[in-house]
Amino acid sequence: MTQIIIQGLLLSGLYALIAMGFMLIFSIGRVLNLAYGAYLMVGGYVYFWVSQQLGLPQIIGIAAATMMGVIMGLLKHRLIVKPLKGDHVAVEISTLILAVVMQAGVVLVFGDASKILLPIVPGVTQIEGAAVTYNILVAAIISWIIIIGLYVFVRNTYTGRAMQAVSMDEKGAAISGIDPDRVNLITWGISGGLGAVGGVFFASYTQLSPTMWVGPLIISVAIVIVGGIGSIMGTLIVAHIIGFLEVIVVAKLAPELRGVFTMLLIIFVLVLRPQGLFGREEAH
Amino acid sequence: MPDIEIKKLCAFYGKAQALSDLDLSASEGEIIAIIGANGAGKSTLLDGIMGLVTCTGSVRVGGDEMLGKSSSATVAKGIGYAPERFNLFPYMSVKANLMVGAHTAREDVQTNLETVYRLFPRLAERKNQETATQSGGERQMVSLGRALMTSPSILLVDEPTIGLAPKVCLEISEILRRLSTEMGLTVVVTEQNANFALSLAERIYVLEGGKITSSGTADELTKDDALAQSYFGTKH
Numbered sequence: 353m354t355q356i357i358i359q360g361l362l363l364s365g366l367y368a369l370i371a372m373g374f375m376l377i378f379s380i381g382r383v384l385n386l387a388y389g390a391y392l393m394v395g396g397y398v399y400f401w402v403s404q405q406l407g408l409p410q411i412i413g414i415a416a417a418t419m420m421g422v423i424m425g426l427l428k429h430r431l432i433v434k435p436l437k438g439d440h441v442a443v444e445i446s447t448l449i450l451a452v453v454m455q456a457g458v459v460l461v462f463g464d465a466s467k468i469l470l471p472i473v474p475g476v477t478q479i480e481g482a483a484v485t486y487n488i489l490v491a492a493i494i495s496w497i498i499i500i501g502l503y504v505f506v507r508n509t510y511t512g513r514a515m516q517a518v519s520m521d522e523k524g525a526a527i528s529g530i531d532p533d534r535v536n537l538i539t540w541g542i543s544g545g546l547g548a549v550g551g552v553f554f555a556s557y558t559q560l561s562p563t564m565w566v567g568p569l570i571i572s573v574a575i576v577i578v579g580g581i582g583s584i585m586g587t588l589i590v591a592h593i594i595g596f597l598e599v600i601v602v603a604k605l606a607p608e609l610r611g612v613f614t615m616l617l618i619i620f621v622l623v624l625r626p627q628g629l630f631g632r633e634e635a636h
Numbered sequence: 637m638p639d640i641e642i643k644k645l646c647a648f649y650g651k652a653q654a655l656s657d658l659d660l661s662a663s664e665g666e667i668i669a670i671i672g673a674n675g676a677g678k679s680t681l682l683d684g685i686m687g688l689v690t691c692t693g694s695v696r697v698g699g700d701e702m703l704g705k706s707s708s709a710t711v712a713k714g715i716g717y718a719p720e721r722f723n724l725f726p727y728m729s730v731k732a733n734l735m736v737g738a739h740t741a742r743e744d745v746q747t748n749l750e751t752v753y754r755l756f757p758r759l760a761e762r763k764n765q766e767t768a769t770q771s772g773g774e775r776q777m778v779s780l781g782r783a784l785m786t787s788p789s790i791l792l793v794d795e796p797t798i799g800l801a802p803k804v805c806l807e808i809s810e811i812l813r814r815l816s817t818e819m820g821l822t823v824v825v826t827e828q829n830a831n832f833a834l835s836l837a838e839r840i841y842v843l844e845g846g847k848i849t850s851s852g853t854a855d856e857l858t859k860d861d862a863l864a865q866s867y868f869g870t871k872h
């Protein structure tokens with residue numbers, strides 16, 4: 353029981369971090385960035401390359417991964433999202449294509465076989481009698497720090513408030529002197545960085561493989577659909593629902609069913625409450 | 637030199653033309669009103685000034701051409717806008733809505749916030765309320781307040797009295813007058829409520845089907861029988 357609670361809490365923290373970047377884009381650009389999982393994958397591989405193949409310090413590996421994520425996000429906005437302005441279906445299809453292309457790129461550079469990332473912090477500890485790896489513990493703590501930082505940023509800075517403003521009313525933002533295009537660009541950058549750093553932890557928790565982008569993408573879609581648009585709190589709460597659901601299913605039913613209930617939850621919420629459990633009715 | 641001078645303004649929604657060859661100007665500290673029926677083009681005119689609608693012609697502010705500039709550039713140039721549907725941020729507090737308005741005028745944020753709370757004490761009382769739960773009158777105040785947070789020298793207000801009780805209309809009209817007299821703001825108001833416009837504005841333009849059909853002071857317009865009948869509900 354303690355094992356489930358502790359594992360659930362730690363995994364949920366990581367899931368919340370992963371979903372944040374996806375939620376930001378969905379809230380502000382109103383598009384599902386189906387290449388989001390690929391940010392995580394590339395983040396994981398960049399970290400692997402820098403700290404395991406080049407042997408540089410881990411912190412540099414994490415920084416390089418984050419930087420790469422930011423760059424990918426910025427480029428994607430400039431090269432794909434902005435030119436396709438307003439055409440959400442076209443953006444979503446091209447992001448999905450992009451994810452597949454990036455998968456092929458990873459296979460080309462790193463090969464088909466999955467790779468094991470060494471734990472970022474090795475070792476195991478006991479919390480309340482439950483065995484916990486330092487790796488997931490550290491991942492969860494850093495996730496929480498980043499999420500709190502993001503929350504403070506969004507609520508207390510001009511840029512953060514501009515992001516909220518654009519997500520709630522683009523015209524209202526524009527007449528307040530905000531350039532929605534610039535806010536979008538910044539958001540894509542932040543989203544890319546969040547995805548990539550989440551990917552480092554996710555890969556160290558699971559493994560590195562060219563298809564690893566699918567799992568976290570589904571988790572993100574689920575958390576955002578169930579949690580609703582535009583809410584860091586909603587995302588956080590639903591990340592815990594889904595994290596615990598997975599841990600309980602794996603421990604009590606069968607590991608193979610890990611993602612099934614998450615999917616069922618998505619359908620259930622789509623049918624019963626399309627704006628999500630914590631979502632807001634769209635204005636107008 | 638007029639503070640804002642519009643010449644031969646045409647506005648388009650795709651191929652449909654909503655304004656044609658519209659001329660209009662206001663000098664510093666002046667209050668002007670544009671009256672017109674539903675669909676006359678009032679909101680289009682104000683949106684056009686803000687760079688939100690495709691336009692041709694000329695919109696000069698303090699001598700500089702603003703047409704073709706982005707909305708954020710227009711705001712930075714000193715034009716504040718309280719639009720018809722407010723376009724507030726519903727799940728942000730009153731205070732946060734006002735702070736978004738401060739995006740381009742950060743150095744003035746404290747004084748502007750004090751001014752807004754002084755003009756609208758109700759907003760100070762309710763600064764933590766989300767605007768989604770506010771009444772129409774309160775939202776109008778937040779909308780005006782947010783526009784004032786941009787440190788404007790020209791304030792555009794689209795139909796401020798729509799759906800408001802007569803008492804609140806009076807309050808709003810009093811505040812617009814104070815903005816012009818105490819703070820020297822140029823105020824451009826659109827209205828369907830012609831009597832409100834008459835009581836507030838020094839000069840009035842009549843907009844019909846996207847064209848200015850007449851203009852003048854309140855006295856001049858009320859002397860015109862046909863106009864008085866259709867807009868002011870009186871006959872001389």
Ligand SMILES: Nc1ncnc2c1ncn2[C@@H]1O[C@H](COP(=O)(O)OP(=O)(O)OP(=O)(O)O)[C@@H](O)[C@H]1O
Nearest residue numbers: 649652654672673674675676677678679680681720
């Ligand atoms: N987004 C739009 N797309 C196409 N046509 C539009 C659009 N907005 C307004 N119009 C048209 O432009 C004309 C002027 O509309 P506008 O909203 O400016 O009128 P208004 O004077 O503000 O009316 P109201 O008093 O109802 O607010 C109308 O014929 C309207 O149908």
Ligand SMILES: [Mg+2]
Nearest residue numbers: 678679680720
């Ligand atoms: Mg209108």
